[in-house]
Structures are given as C-alpha cells and as structure tokens.
Amino acid sequence: MSSGGELSGSDLFVRHPEVESNLLPDQTVLLFQKDTSLAVPVNAEGAAIWKMCDGAHTIDRMVDNLTEIYDQERNRIGQDVRVFLGELVRLGLVDRLPTLR
Amino acid sequence: MAGQDMPSFCVYGFRFRLHTNVNDVQYLMTGLYRDFLTSNLNGSEAEAIIQREREDQFSWRLGEKGGTASTLPHALWNLEAALCETIIRSQRRSIAIHAAIIQVEDSIAILAGRSQAGKTTLSLALARRGLRVAGDDVALVEPETLNVLPIPRCFHVDDRGAALLEAGGPPLPTAWRRFRFIVPNDFGGPVGSSGHPRWLIFMRGPRAGHPMIAAVSQAEMTARLLSECGQGPLSDSETIAVICRLASGASCFALTPGPLGETADAITTLLTQSKRAAG
DSSP: OOOOSOOOTTOEEEEOTTEEEEEOTTSOEEEEETTTTEEEEEOHHHHHHHHTTEEEEEHHHHHHHHHHHSOSOHHHHHHHHHHHHHHHHHTTSEEEOOOOO | OOGGGOOEEEETTEEEEEEESOHHHHHHHHHHTGGGBOOOOOSOOEEEEEEEEETTEEEEEETTEEEEESSHHHHHHHHHHHHHHHHHHTOSSOEEEEEEEEEETTEEEEEEOOTTSSHHHHHHHHHTTTOEEEESSEEEEOTTTOOEEEEOOOBOOOHHHHHHHHTTSOOOOHHHHHHSOBOGGGGSSOOOOOBOEEEEEEEOSSOOSSOEEEEOOHHHHHHHHHTTBOSOSSOHHHHHHHHHHHHHTSEEEEEEOOSHHHHHHHHHHHHHHHHHHTO
C-alpha cells in the first residue's frame, strides 16, 4: 500500500475495513474510523466518491461518473476528487492500492 | 433533621431522598426536581445530603462523593452536579448529550455546543421570550425511541450574564439573587412529555457582530453531536447509529452567536415561525 505522492488517474482506492459509513437521508455520510474514534462528515459529492472507493474505480473513472452527475467542468471535478481522496488517505479512511508502473 | 418529611425523587430511574437541616435547600431542590417527586420508595434509594454545620460551613454528600463549602450556593451546586453525574451514570441504555433542550409547544429543539459556548445564557434569554427551557446542560437520548429526556439543572449564571439578561427585561427570579440557584421550573410550567427533536442547533464560535444561522448537513450535525456525547453505556457504533437517526428526523442548523438579544430573537423566530409554517 502506498499513501504518499501525487495521485494519478489510474490510481485505485479501497475503503479501510475499520471505517464505518453511515448514510443519512440528505445523502451525506458520516464516516467513523473505529481505530481512532475519528468521525468525519462527508457531503453528498464526497459520499459518491467514497462509494466508488471499491478497488475497481480508478480516479479517471470516478471523474467520468461524476461528470455525468454534476454540472461542472471535468478539470474542476478531477481536482476536487484528487483533493478529497488525498484527504481520505491522510485520515486513514481509504487505502491507495499499489499500481504497476 | 426531619428525615420523615424530606422529599424523594426518581429522575429517569435514579431514586434519591433529600436530607437537609436547611429549609431553603428543601425548597430549592424540590423546585429543581419538581416533576420527579415520588413516594414510591423501595429502601435502596440514595441519600442526597446538605447540612449546615455552622454559620459559614455547609457539608454535602451523595454516596461516596461529598465535601464542604463556605456558602450554601456552593454546597447546592456541588450536590446538584453530583446528582446529575450520578443520574447519567445510572443509565443502562440512554446516551447523555451536552445540550440545552428548548420546547416549542409539543416540539423540541436541541441546542448543543461546547462548554462556554453560551448555551446557558442563550437558554435563559429564550426562556424570557416565552420558550420553555427544559434543561440547559445535559439531556438523555433513549436509543430505541429517540425520546429526549432533559436533566434539570440549575443555571450557572454569573453577574455579567445576569446583567446581560436583565438588560431591558424584568429581573431574574429571587432565587438567583439569594442563592445563585435558578432552575427551569422558575420560568414556566412543568415540562411536557419528552419527544423527538425537531430542530438540532449547534453553537459554534467565535461570536460575530450579528447572529448567523446556517443549515448544515445531517452528517455534519451528527459529527458535532457526537463530540458532545459522553462515554455512555453503548458501543461507539451503537451511539453513532442513534445520533444518525436523531439527525435524520430533524432540521439541522449551525448558529454563530452574535449579541445576546439578537441571537435569542433569531432563534425564537426560527423555532416559532417554522413551527407555525408547519401548522
């Protein structure tokens, strides 16, 4: 596993097994890291990204999917996705899978 | 000490009998726990004791906790705080949450915030605007029903807070001047039956020039409320599930307080107008 470095479009992520996600009716999610008792609220856009951290969606694919949902420029969405995923990695909520380069 | 005549209370399952040789204590504590008076004792109730030992010394005791104080207000505050803590610890299922509880007719608002956020002063200002403040500090949440059960406490108001509250309004009740001990029942009738909260409001700082109320997501409110939940009888996951359900059924807001009067007016408007709009 690696957590540092620039994120590339082919990077994959998996949700940390010790993190519980609680979906709320307004489509926001509360993530709870059981190891550290850290509770992190995530907005609806973040919740959509979180859902795609399944080891099968690359960043590029996440951005493709989100571009279909949200009326924003692809570059902007890509930037937001990278920032958000970087934060999830930093907080230990997702793991970045090693990639063959 | 006239033990036979002393009042007994059952507060959310915790039973205790008051013992005191100070008439004012009986009056004040009965005012605080008026809605919890009971005659149904089983002999296992705790004893909550305040005794005047001499003119400038009062002792207080609840179980293993106890001490002395040079003034009656300090003895009262210590005993009341010990009672609150014991009521919380006696719960087998309910979650304690650090929040004020405001009633608007049959609806409930939870006003949460860190210590020193201004919950007490704002609660009192709301009470003076006709809203029913059922508690200003701690409430219990029943996991199964999501009913919110306010634990009545005395309002800790200092001279500055009192001056703010009394500006442009009637003086605080006499019990504040004499004993620094005013309680929710000093501001209205009995608390209605508990219920689900309709509004969740989190106070955040720092204070601004004018109050600001902003809608927040249910996830954010859940995280905020979790930070105000003490170590309870449930696991972390169970507690989170309960607070998520609480937030799911409520309108959630963050309040940045401004001047006290403006802030109280804004909250009063929020609660009463949305109540009216919903019919």
